[in-house]
Amino acid sequence: MIVVHHLETSRSTRILWLLEELGLEYEMHRHARVNGRAPENLKHIHPLGKAPFIVDGDLVLAESSAILRYIDARYGGGRLSPLAGTAEGAMHDQWLDLAEGSASFPLLLPLLGQMMGGLPDPMAQFAAARAKDLLAYIAEGVGEGPYLMGERLTLADIQMVYTLEMANMAGALDGYPALQSYRDRLHREPGLIKAIEVGGSLVPSSWSRG
Template sequence: MTLKLYHCKGARSVRPLWTLEEMGLDYELVSMKFPPRFFQKDYLEVNPLGTVPFFTDGQAEMTESAGISQYLAEKYGPTDIALTVDHPEYGNYLNWIHRSDATLTFPQTIVLRYTMLEPEERRLKQAAEDYTQWFFARLRSVEQALEGKDYLCADKFTLADICTGYALYLATTLGFKDGFKPNTAAYYERLSARPAFQRAISL
């Protein structure tokens, strides 16, 4: 079966794309302009939600970036970037995979919407400011988790770092990088130096 990923440069689809690159899997990439529901109308026939990413593997169809990354690691592993259920840090690993989107990326998407994507007359400065503060409050969990460590789980690079690393990448595109605390800033530098990350954000 062909692994097929619908992708927009810089969007959440970076997570599964980065995963594919780290794992060295063969895949088909469909690159689109963001948001594709406006610029590529036929995309709604592929994914009626109009969201990115959209991923197919045979009969499997998926829309959630962290879930696709987890699926790839579990179905096409074993891989060094995944932890198994018997690992003592498995719960922490899963929590970071899902926290990365629900807790860290979500407030940034509100900022993105109300500072860049909405027409000028619909932009909401207060909403953008409030959700910026929300993001930085949640980012403290990353800073604390990295105290004395290079990576979030198991003393090695895993999917938890891919998924959380995307949230940090998105933050840099929004101009938030100067707000990173020392552990977070050093962590992002480690992640962004990885060749697979560099390939994923270039596509």
């Protein structure tokens, strides 16, 4: 059985969503934040001292996109992944990686700024410009939707939900009604609803909208 090390109010909710979506049995080890951070004892379990990570037999695996790909390929029969080696598969992987690559840092920066009492002007300008480009690009990708890859829920949507949550908490989705609708649709997905019931909310309550 897969063991999920789940950090409260974090990206690891996405792993729970996939497991619920596939109807898989799993064991969850829940870790509470300490002063907003992952607890130090996680380093005794995984060298990076962060979550999510899973344990499946002898495999100890971190990084959300790697975990999502592994679970879907091994236990989901690739149900939530377009066929590798196709144009659709390549575009799906781009969205999957963009959520934690290009998009994550500039969309997280405004929230960090709120906690620190503001960002330096050059950093704030960088974040605003990059966020504008990224959100416009994601909105174009969703298009008529309902999902990033059209009619089919995929790993890319599961990965993207936390990125959208960060943007929403920073008030960045206000100018993008298509992304607001997309986020709302994802929050109505039964798998995500169950994941939040089991693991708690996606983001800390201290992340107030700016």
